[in-house]
Amino acid sequence: MANKNNKKVQPQPTKPKNKWLQLGVKVACLLGIVVAVVAYTDKKEYFVGDQTNNHSQRKWRSFYKFIDKKKDVDILCLGNSHASAGIEPYVLSTNNNCYCFILNTPGSGSVDLYYNLIEVLKYTTPKLLIIESSCVVGSGTLGKEWAKIQSIESKRGRWNQLTLIPRYLPSDDWMKAVSPTIRNHSFLLKDPDRIAFNRKFVGKEKNPSRVPLDLGRFSHGNTGLSDSILRMYDTQGSPYTRKYHVIEDETKRYIHKIYDLCQEHHIQMLFVTVPMYYRTYEAYDELCELEQEFFDELPNARWLDLQKDYDPSIYTRKAFNNEYGMAQHNTYLGMLINSYYICEYIQKNYAGVLPDRSNDPRWLKDMSSDSYFQTAHQAQDKQSVLRAMIGYYLTH
Amino acid sequence: MLFNSFAFALFLPIVFVLYWTIFSRKDVHLRNSFLLIASYVFYGWWDWKFLFLIALTSFASWGTGLLISKEGQSEKRRKLWLTLNLVLNLGILAVFKYFNFFVDSFCTLFHIQSSLTISIILPVGISFYTFQALSYSIDVYRKEIDATRNWLQFFAFVSFFPQLVAGPIERAKNLLPQFSTIREVDYQTFRSALLLMAWGFFKKIMIADRLAVFVEGTFDKGASGLPMVLGAVFFAFQLYLDFSAYSDIAIGSAKLFGFDLMTNFRRPYLSTSFSNFWKRWHISLSSWFMDYLYIPLGGNRKGQWRKYLNLLIVFAVSGLWHGASWNFVIWGVLNVLFMIAIDPLIRKWESPAFLARSVKALVIFVCYALSLVFFRAKGFDTAITCLTNLGWYNADTLTSFGLNMAELKLTAWLLGGLLLLEVLVERFGGQLSAYEMIDAIIQKIPSLIRWALYIALVLSIVYFGQYGGGNEHSFIYFQF
Numbered sequence: 001m002a003n004k005n006n007k008k009v010q011p012q013p014t015k016p017k018n019k020w021l022q023l024g025v026k027v028a029c030l031l032g033i034v035v036a037v038v039a040y041t042d043k044k045e046y047f048v049g050d051q052t053n054n055h056s057q058r059k060w061r062s063f064y065k066f067i068d069k070k071k072d073v074d075i076l077c078l079g080n081s082h083a084s085a086g087i088e089p090y091v092l093s094t095n096n097n098c099y100c101f102i103l104n105t106p107g108s109g110s111v112d113l114y115y116n117l118i119e120v121l122k123y124t125t126p127k128l129l130i131i132e133s134s135c136v137v138g139s140g141t142l143g144k145e146w147a148k149i150q151s152i153e154s155k156r157g158r159w160n161q162l163t164l165i166p167r168y169l170p171s172d173d174w175m176k177a178v179s180p181t182i183r184n185h186s187f188l189l190k191d192p193d194r195i196a197f198n199r200k201f202v203g204k205e206k207n208p209s210r211v212p213l214d215l216g217r218f219s220h221g222n223t224g225l226s227d228s229i230l231r232m233y234d235t236q237g238s239p240y241t242r243k244y245h246v247i248e249d250e251t252k253r254y255i256h257k258i259y260d261l262c263q264e265h266h267i268q269m270l271f272v273t274v275p276m277y278y279r280t281y282e283a284y285d286e287l288c289e290l291e292q293e294f295f296d297e298l299p300n301a302r303w304l305d306l307q308k309d310y311d312p313s314i315y316t317r318k319a320f321n322n323e324y325g326m327a328q329h330n331t332y333l334g335m336l337i338n339s340y341y342i343c344e345y346i347q348k349n350y351a352g353v354l355p356d357r358s359n360d361p362r363w364l365k366d367m368s369s370d371s372y373f374q375t376a377h378q379a380q381d382k383q384s385v386l387r388a389m390i391g392y393y394l395t396h
Numbered sequence: 397m398l399f400n401s402f403a404f405a406l407f408l409p410i411v412f413v414l415y416w417t418i419f420s421r422k423d424v425h426l427r428n429s430f431l432l433i434a435s436y437v438f439y440g441w442w443d444w445k446f447l448f449l450i451a452l453t454s455f456a457s458w459g460t461g462l463l464i465s466k467e468g469q470s471e472k473r474r475k476l477w478l479t480l481n482l483v484l485n486l487g488i489l490a491v492f493k494y495f496n497f498f499v500d501s502f503c504t505l506f507h508i509q510s511s512l513t514i515s516i517i518l519p520v521g522i523s524f525y526t527f528q529a530l531s532y533s534i535d536v537y538r539k540e541i542d543a544t545r546n547w548l549q550f551f552a553f554v555s556f557f558p559q560l561v562a563g564p565i566e567r568a569k570n571l572l573p574q575f576s577t578i579r580e581v582d583y584q585t586f587r588s589a590l591l592l593m594a595w596g597f598f599k600k601i602m603i604a605d606r607l608a609v610f611v612e613g614t615f616d617k618g619a620s621g622l623p624m625v626l627g628a629v630f631f632a633f634q635l636y637l638d639f640s641a642y643s644d645i646a647i648g649s650a651k652l653f654g655f656d657l658m659t660n661f662r663r664p665y666l667s668t669s670f671s672n673f674w675k676r677w678h679i680s681l682s683s684w685f686m687d688y689l690y691i692p693l694g695g696n697r698k699g700q701w702r703k704y705l706n707l708l709i710v711f712a713v714s715g716l717w718h719g720a721s722w723n724f725v726i727w728g729v730l731n732v733l734f735m736i737a738i739d740p741l742i743r744k745w746e747s748p749a750f751l752a753r754s755v756k757a758l759v760i761f762v763c764y765a766l767s768l769v770f771f772r773a774k775g776f777d778t779a780i781t782c783l784t785n786l787g788w789y790n791a792d793t794l795t796s797f798g799l800n801m802a803e804l805k806l807t808a809w810l811l812g813g814l815l816l817l818e819v820l821v822e823r824f825g826g827q828l829s830a831y832e833m834i835d836a837i838i839q840k841i842p843s844l845i846r847w848a849l850y851i852a853l854v855l856s857i858v859y860f861g862q863y864g865g866g867n868e869h870s871f872i873y874f875q876f
Contacts, residue, residue, distance in 0.1 A: 019583040020416070027590070030847075034854050171402045185859050189802045 038181045046198050047184040055084065055218055056105045056147075060154035062214035063103060067123040071362065074098035074354050075346075076120055077216070078113045079132030080143075081106035085321070085329035086132060086274030089215035091339035094367050096346055097358040098127075102216025105151040109135045109143030110254035111168055112151050117258055119155055125265050127353050128346070131258070133273040133303070134327075137291055138244045141251040145169065149177045213366050219332040224318030225277060232324040238282040240326040245287050247294050259298045268353055269301040270345075274338050275310050276328040277320040284308065304345045306338055397441040398870060399645045400600060400863070407438065412652055424578055428552045431575075431653070438557035439520075446519040449488065454554040456484050457529035461536040461543035461550075478537045482530065489526050493518055497720030521561030523717055527684055529554050532568040534688055541569045549575040558649035562642050562871055564660040564680035571655070579654035588835060589651035594853055595831045596644030599637045600871070601861035603810050606803060607634035609862065613797025615772055615782060621790030623797055624782060631772050632765040633811060635872060636664065639678065642871045644831065659829065663818045668756040669742050670735035673764065681717070685710050707732045723770045723779060730767040738763060806860065 041047060051057065066073075075092055077083050083104035092100035103120065105112045113131060120126065135141050148168045152161050165177045176183040187194050262269045273291075281287065288308055295303045319334030330338060346354070357363035397404050411434045419430035440447050460481035464474045490498075495516065502508070532550075535541045544550050553572045559565075607630040613619065614627025643660035650657045660680050667673035674682045690710045696703040708729065715728025742756050766783070773779035795801055817830050825833045838846055 019586070022583055023586050030850055030854065033851055034858065037855060038858060171406075174402055182858070185861070188859060189806065190800060192802075 038179055041181045042179050044199075044202050045180065046195050046202075047180045047187055048198055049180070049184055050194070054150060054154075055216075056150045056154040058214055059084075059103055059216045060156070062216070063101060063120075064156050066099075066101070066213065069362075071099060072124045073101045073120065073126045074357075075100035075128045075130060076117070076126040077102040077104065077130040077132065078116055079104045079130075080108055080135045080147075081218075081220075081327070081329060082134045082274050083130075083132035084216055084218040085220045086335055086338050087130070087217075087272070087342065088332075088335050088339040089217055090367070091336060092343060092346070093215065095340075095343040096354050097356045097363075098354045099357070099363065099366075100215060104132070104216065105143070105147050105154075106218075107144040107147030108151055109141040109147075110251040110258075112143050112148060114254045114258050114261075115164055115167060116151070117261060119160075121261070121265060126267055127355070128268045128270060128350055129258075129262055130270050130272050130342070131255075133271045133291065133305075136251055136255060136271070136294070137247055137287065138326075139246055139248065141248055145173060145176075149173075149183070152177055217335070219335055220321045220323075220329040223322050224316070224331055224333070225320050226322050229322050229324050230317070233277075233279040236324070238279055239324060240276070240281045240287075242282055242286065244326060245283075245290055247290065252294065252297075255294075255298070259301060263300065268350055269298070270350075271295060271301060271303040272338075272342060273303070273305045273307045274330060275307040275315060275319075275334070277317070278307075278310065278312070280326065280328050281307075302349060304342065306341055397438050399642065399649075400597070400871075403441060407434075407441075408649065408652075415653055422578065424576060425548060427578065428546075428548045428575055431557075432548060432552045432555060435552065435555040435557035435560060439555065439560060442520055443517070449492075449519055449522070450525060450555055451551070453485055453488065453526060453529050454551045455547075456481055457533045457554070458544070458547050458550040460533045462545065464533065464536050465543035474537060478533060481533045485526050485530055489522060492516060492522055494716075494720045501722070524563050524565055525554055525560060527565050527681075527717075528568075531565070531684060531688065532572070535568055541572070544572060546576070556650070556655070558646040558653075558655075559657055562639070562646070563678075564643055564646065564658050565684055566657060566680065570658060574655050581651075581654045585651055585654075589648045591648075591835055591838070591850075592651065592831055593645050593648035594850075594857075595834070596641040596648060598641075598853060598857055599644070599814075600641035601857050601863055603807065603814070604634050604637040604641060605862035606799065606807050607631070607637070609798040610804075610807075611772065613799075615774075615778075617797065618781065618785070619790075619793075619797060620785035621787045621793070623790055623794055624785045625787070626794065627797070628765050628769055628782070628786065630807075632665075632761065632768050635768060635771070636661070636677075637814075638872045662829065663822055665761050665815075666753075666757050666818055666822050667760050668753050669739045670731065670760060670763075671739055673760055674731075674735075681714070685714055689713065704732070704736055707735065718771070721775075723773065723776060726776070726779075727767050727770040730770065731764070734763045734767070 063073075075089075075096065075098060077087050077089065077092075077100065079102075081104065084102050084106070087102060089100040089102050092098075103116050105116070113135065117129065135143070152164045152168055155161055155164060162178070165174050169177055184194075259269060261267075278284070284307060288305065291303070291305075295301060314337055315334065319331055319337055321329045321331050321334075323329070397407060415427070415430060415434075419427050436447055436450075439450060460477050463469070463477040469477075532541070532553075536543045549572065552575050553566075553568065556566075556571070611627055611631045611634055614623050615631070619627055640661040647657045647659075658680055660678060662676040662679065664673055664677040667676055690706055693706040693709060694702055695706060711728035711732040712725050713728075715724040715726070718724045718727075738759065742759065745752060745756070747753075769782050770776075770779045773782050794804065799807065814830075817834075821828060821830045821833045828836070838849065841849075
């Protein structure tokens with residue numbers, strides 16, 4: 001008989017550790033620490049790129065500031081760099097007694113146009129939407145990756161930005177869009193000076209607005225086409241060849257979505273083609289037909305083509321930036337000429353659509369406090385600008 | 397779906413959790429069904445239309461296995477079924493991979509102008525899964541394994557996603573039985589699998605992809621002098637690290653689901669002869685060719701000259717397996733020539749000393765790196781230009797090929813560290829791999845330091861990896 005005192009206490013079977021929980025907690029901890037470190041360097045902005053030329057950010061900041069003051073945008077211009085280099089919002093504003101805003105994204109395309117319009121519609125409903133047509137025609141009109149990311153980052157609200165990422169970008173680029181550290185970590189080896197620079201400016205605005213009210217203009221250069229650039233058209237031919245005569249299906253889809261939005265919100269839609277130097281195109285007439293065919297699918301939209309048969313006595317070589325390529329921009333002079341043509345077109349075709357703010361003291365103050373000569377960095381060339389303006393009025 | 401893509405980073409955890417929580421409890425059929433669907437999603441992510449091709453290959457090999465093993469079949473009939481399966485599978489491979497190549501070569505040879513070439517996309521991983529499926533039907537024919545009646549099990553075996561697109565090319569006798577049992581996996585296996593995957597990503601993103609930038613710069617821009625020498629050396633390391641990284645991630649991913657895949661690389665650049673090298677490099681393919689081509693051709697049983705001829709055939713076919721280009725064939729043939737010419741010389745120098753082994757390894761590496769110039773260059777003429785451009789001049793232009801001095805230094809340190817590790821493992825690790833030795837050491841250190849190392853490994857990939865800004869590189873062997 002076993003002695004009670006000697007009875008061995010049977011060890012209770014230990015409950016096996018939950019391997020799932022153990023693994024899950026450890027992996028979560030590891031990832032949590034890594035995410036925290038990345039979030040820290042994101043917050044400190046050590047890895048942000050050069051912000052001094054970030055047009056998108058500056059324009060959207062200005063737009064939100066404008067909206068916060070309970071003002072409305074009457075004419076909204078969307079597009080890529082051709083929009084901001086080809087349209088002078090002050091001219092459109094002052095000639096139509098309304099507010100005109102350019103919210104373009106350089107290098108971007110139709111996806112961006114659509115989501116920019118959606119963002120604007122959260123705050124204000126423009127009466128007229130102008131789309132510069134170069135982001136409709138050609139390959140790559142869905143926009144460049146960096147431009148899309150810049151546009152996303154310019155929008156207000158972190159959640160808003162995060163929800164835009166999957167709409168703009170393929171899944172492999174999501175992390176790059178979420179985190180500047182992931183995107184620009186190569187600065188550590190490639191550009192340590194940028195990190196040193198960013199560290200100096202922690203918490204400070206790196207891209208302050210240059211003017212009290214930035215309506216989105218940005219003009220390129222002011223010298224006009226030089227002889228050496230003109231010679232390139234002789235030696236190399238027209239850079240905008242027939243192979244770029246396409247309208248991508250995705251672009252068509254997004255333009256249709258924009259059109260539907262405009263119909264829904266009773267917004268008039270106008271496509272504007274700002275001109276490039278005529279020899280840029282190999283066969284502009286053919287491109288024109290392609291565009292016309294597409295625009296015909298949008299019965300309530302109009303198209304103002306400033307490229308076709310432009311008057312070379314007005315659009316002299318000084319109206320075009322000194323660059324050779326399929327993306328050639330206007331000088332400030334060219335921009336002004338375009339803008340007066342657009343104003344004339346609006347007055348003829350959209351009479352009564354836009355509100356008259358000429359008696360609104362806030363509008364008067366905004367327009368008088370920021371003359372376009374004063375703020376255009378091409379102001380050195382005032383004389384040729386004035387000559388062009390006088391020439392325009394004399395011929396019209 | 398690439399292993400180094402965001403889609404895979406979401407796909408793997410979702411499949412892992414569903415697998416272990418719902419689909420892998422008791423029912424092996426349910427488990428295999430889920431794995432098959434997951435594998436088809438993985439493959440179809442690239443192009444769903446090619447799923448029909450992989451299904452056809454699977455069905456043909458599975459059906460052939462059943463027909464061959466049917467009772468009362470005559471030997472002649474068995475052979476006929478096998479031949480039909482070989483013709484079908486190799487025919488698909490020939491059409492998708494080699495049709496244009498053979499037409500072009502034929503026309504060039506006979507100076508014929510032809511417009512017979514077809515515009516066709518090469519299905520990712522076709523060479524890998526075709527060989528895996530073929531090995532099954534050959535093994536059934538040889539009566540080395542029994543044919544499986546379970547189609548689900550077989551389809552899951554052919555398309556098992558961790559090794560579907562770039563191997564290791566598994567044998568049915570190793571992998572197929574793993575689909576018929578439910579396996580319990582413990583915490584240590586999970587931990588070890590994750591660490592192996594992290595090690596693979598480290599090799600791929602930290603080293604191989606950075607080497608790729610310099611290699612692209614030198615090979616595609618026609619570098620000359622020292623940059624070309626460095627380009628050739630870097631490509632040898634890039635290929636090794638890229639492919640072994642893929643294999644590590646594949647083996648690690650399979651481990652997460654309770655499957656064991658074969659080792660594909662065993663420190664090949666420390667080989668002391670070419671015959672030894674091919675037992676360490678892309679082991680799953682080398683052994684496939686050994687078992688299904690070299691030995692059936694007679695191997696080394698029919699005299700020296702026949703052995704050389706057999707080797708020549710095997711390596712030429714192996715070169716062609718890599719891609720439809722004469723450059724790959726030249727690469728294969730060069731390796732046979734090295735084996736025939738250099739191995740006997742090396743064997744004469746019988747010294748176990750470290751220095752002797754190092755010199756031998758260096759000779760093997762240099763020869764192999766030179767042969768890889770044909771592997772990397774686009775076209776025969778380009779390869780010859782690259783080889784003639786080798787030299788010791790232009791040292792001052794090293795930073796003109798995509799990497800600055802800081803990046804080159806980091807790359808050199810990482811390569812040096814990796815080589816040192818491999819030497820240590822070779823010397824002290826026995827049959828362990830570099831990763832296994834790291835794992836063994838890591839397990840012995842205090843948990844706080846171990847955790848610091850894990851975090852440092854992941855952070856180093858995040859902050860110093862070569863990715864983002866258009867720097868993503870697909871795995872090299874995906875193209876085969």
